[in-house]
Amino acid sequence: MNKSAHISMARSAAIIIASKIFSLIKMSFAIGTFWTAFSLRTMLTPLVGAFGGMMGVGMLCASSVAHALFFKKALTLSFLAYSGIPSLLASAYWATESRAIRAAIPAACIALFVLHPQGMMAAPYALYWLIPIAVAYRNTSSIFLTSLGSTFTAHAAGSVLWLYSTGMQASYWYGLLPLVPAERLALAAGMAVSHMLFTHFLSYSSGFIVRYARAHQ
Numbered sequence: 586m587n588k589s590a591h592i593s594m595a596r597s598a599a600i601i602i603a604s605k606i607f608s609l610i611k612m613s614f615a616i617g618t619f620w621t622a623f624s625l626r627t628m629l630t631p632l633v634g635a636f637g638g639m640m641g642v643g644m645l646c647a648s649s650v651a652h653a654l655f656f657k658k659a660l661t662l663s664f665l666a667y668s669g670i671p672s673l674l675a676s677a678y679w680a681t682e683s684r685a686i687r688a689a690i691p692a693a694c695i696a697l698f699v700l701h702p703q704g705m706m707a708a709p710y711a712l713y714w715l716i717p718i719a720v721a722y723r724n725t726s727s728i729f730l731t732s733l734g735s736t737f738t739a740h741a742a743g744s745v746l747w748l749y750s751t752g753m754q755a756s757y758w759y760g761l762l763p764l765v766p767a768e769r770l771a772l773a774a775g776m777a778v779s780h781m782l783f784t785h786f787l788s789y790s791s792g793f794i795v796r797y798a799r800a801h802q
Contacts, residue, residue: 628775630672631735634680635780636787670746675739678717679731687721687734694741701748707758713765714741732776736769 637644674690681687691714698704698711720734747753 627672627739628736628772629779631675631679631732631739631776632780632783634676634678634735635731636783637680639677639680671739671743674742675735678735678738684721687738688718690738691715691717691741694745697745698741698748701752703752703755703758704745704748706755710744710758710762710765711741713737713769717741728780729773729777732780733769733773736772736776740765740769 678687695711695714699708714737717734717737720730
């Protein structure tokens, strides 16, 4: 295993550990439930893909499966909708530069949503997932826009899994329509700020390690 792989693993492990800690800080109630709440983990976990690449995505997948099997004793759709697949796909949105892959995930979610009877009656809700597709095909390196595409990818995957696991009625999806923009903009902004802070932290820590090594040669 080369040096860059070790660096990717270390970065990914640091973000995963931090996301577990920040999962204790709750933000808002999740879709259709009063016992599950979003946490700061929601905006931090996708950055595994930004700093760890596809190797980081693989580590995140293994971590999510291990957490589910150890604490939940099962991989249920509702659990995956809350903390598994959405974070994994949002992380993959960061990890890959392929426009086709970035666009394929939300496109598949739109199709799956409208194929469900309740989803078909609430089809306008799925139009939000055109946003990550549009971002994927923009010639930009904007951290905020990538964060926006990532968080809407997580939203798409989570909504589809939640729909198929609970069969939530169309009226509830329509009720959520005006709430989604504020929620996702806040998450995207938080993700962009977290990306900036983590970038500075890595730069500082790398410089510190180099200076320490030189001083002790």
